[in-house]
Amino acid sequence: MRFPVLGPIPAMAAPDLHALANPLRFQRFATALTPWLLVLGLAFMTVGIWRGLFFAPPDYLQGETVRILYIHVPSAWFAMGGYLGMALAALAAMVWKHPLAALSVRAIAPVGALFAAICLITGSIWGRPTWGTWWVWDGRLTSMLVLFLLYLGVIALIHSHDDKARGLKMAGYLAIVGTLNLPIIKFSVEKWNTLHQPASIRLSGSSIHPDMLQPLLLSALGFLLLFAGLVLVRMRTLIAEQRLEMRAMRRAARAG
Amino acid sequence: MAVAKPKQQRLVLALAALAVMVAAGIVAIFALQDTAAYFKAPSDIAAEPPAPGQTIRLGGLVKAGSVGRSADGLVLNFTVTDMKADTPVSYRGIVPDLFRENQGVIATGSFDASGHFVARELLAKHDENYMPPEVAKALEKNGHPMGAGRPT
Amino acid sequence: MPHFPFIAAAYGITIALLGGFLVWSLWRMRRAERAVEEKR
Numbered sequence: 485m486r487f488p489v490l491g492p493i494p495a496m497a498a499p500d501l502h503a504l505a506n507p508l509r510f511q512r513f514a515t516a517l518t519p520w521l522l523v524l525g526l527a528f529m530t531v532g533i534w535r536g537l538f539f540a541p542p543d544y545l546q547g548e549t550v551r552i553l554y555i556h557v558p559s560a561w562f563a564m565g566g567y568l569g570m571a572l573a574a575l576a577a578m579v580w581k582h583p584l585a586a587l588s589v590r591a592i593a594p595v596g597a598l599f600a601a602i603c604l605i606t607g608s609i610w611g612r613p614t615w616g617t618w619w620v621w622d623g624r625l626t627s628m629l630v631l632f633l634l635y636l637g638v639i640a641l642i643h644s645h646d647d648k649a650r651g652l653k654m655a656g657y658l659a660i661v662g663t664l665n666l667p668i669i670k671f672s673v674e675k676w677n678t679l680h681q682p683a684s685i686r687l688s689g690s691s692i693h694p695d696m697l698q699p700l701l702l703s704a705l706g707f708l709l710l711f712a713g714l715v716l717v718r719m720r721t722l723i724a725e726q727r728l729e730m731r732a733m734r735r736a737a738r739a740g
Numbered sequence: 741m742a743v744a745k746p747k748q749q750r751l752v753l754a755l756a757a758l759a760v761m762v763a764a765g766i767v768a769i770f771a772l773q774d775t776a777a778y779f780k781a782p783s784d785i786a787a788e789p790p791a792p793g794q795t796i797r798l799g800g801l802v803k804a805g806s807v808g809r810s811a812d813g814l815v816l817n818f819t820v821t822d823m824k825a826d827t828p829v830s831y832r833g834i835v836p837d838l839f840r841e842n843q844g845v846i847a848t849g850s851f852d853a854s855g856h857f858v859a860r861e862l863l864a865k866h867d868e869n870y871m872p873p874e875v876a877k878a879l880e881k882n883g884h885p886m887g888a889g890r891p892t
Numbered sequence: 893m894p895h896f897p898f899i900a901a902a903y904g905i906t907i908a909l910l911g912g913f914l915v916w917s918l919w920r921m922r923r924a925e926r927a928v929e930e931k932r
Binding site for chain 1: 751766769770773799834868871
Binding site for chain 1: 895898902903910914918925
């Protein structure tokens with residue numbers, strides 16, 4: 485994949501020129517990095533899931549159902565990590581008004597929503613044979629659903645205004661306010677009585693047997709790289725679409 | 741540097757906002773400890789006995805050696821414990837696969853007039869330990885009853 | 893309870909969602925970047 489040579493940008497687009505300068509450099513960097521992230525992400529996911537499905541032992545209590553862990557846990561981690569990234573990007577957009585920061589918020593939101601959805605769906609499917617229920621309104625499950633809804637809220641706000649900058653600004657506020665939910669997700673299982681079990685991997689060590697932990701970490705690395713790759717794909721898309729829009733606007737201005 | 745000042749101001753404000761949000765989340769965790777609890781432990785119930793007929797969720801470990809069936813085999817009787825207090829429970833219905841002694845369980849139901857807890861729904865809890873069956877067996881052989889580690 | 897249908901459902905839905913989103917995102921990116929290249 486090669487980056488096309490760019491023609492000079494007409495001077496009449498002067499206010500946008502500054503905004504585009506960095507995204508253009510960024511796009512060259514992103515174009516080189518995207519295939520690596522996607523290919524390595526899918527490769528690590530495949531190896532991790534393969535080992536998890538066919539080589540890892542069953543759990544002494546859950547039996548084979550434990551294999552859902554290898555997709556449920558990574559999607560939960562990066563749904564949360566992605567949210568933090570999105571909130572920091574919103575914060576950077578607010579402070580430095582850098583166009584790439586605002587672009588990151590728009591790029592991360594749907595990817596994070598997807599990961600949160602996968603976490604909720606696989607968790608529900610795991611809960612039925614393990615707990616005996618698809619869903620309960622305990623602290624962990626509810627706060628994870630709230631995370632998914634926060635992502636949807638951010639996406640909705642981005643598109644809520646005809647004035648794009650305003651919609652993006654409101655989405656940024658929601659993203660930052662929503663970080664309130666992250667410690668709740670994290671500590672709900674420690675401090676509240678929940679049906680969901682507490683964290684197995686902590687700073688003090690892991691209570692997951694190494695034969696299960698290894699495929700989990702491989703799969704998690706894959707999910708992380710895929711998340712980053714998907715965000716870059718979306719950032720490139722948004723940059724390209726923005727350029728098309730600006731070109732259409734210039735054309736209209738010239739015609740009018 | 742006329743531009744730098746509002747930028748710095750915005751940075752401080754935004755970081756403060758983020759810190760406040762995270763702090764608010766942590767405060768909420770502690771403040772809602774009782775409200776957000778999905779179940780009550782036997783010692784909570786001993787401290788504050790609910791009225792007969794009031795629906796509550798009772799959570800804890802299935803006490804070792806407490807599981808039995810009624811004579812007709814339809815009613816499952818067991819004791820839920822949090823190592824401080826015990827609550828005897830009877831339940832009629834489908835028992836989850838993971839239900840066993842020394843494992844976590846959540847029973848939804850109410851106390852009848854005679855003070856016996858009758859469950860309508862029974863959920864099995866899983867703890868944070870994941871291991872192959874051989875490892876669990878070896879641990880049990882060495883005197884670690886699996887699941888007894890966490891009294892919640 | 894049989895475990896297989898649950899594992900198959902969890903993996904099936906995950907792969908479909910991730911794969912679908914990846915393909916759709918790549919298609920949208922290609923369309924946008926091509927349009928930028930072509931209509932200059």
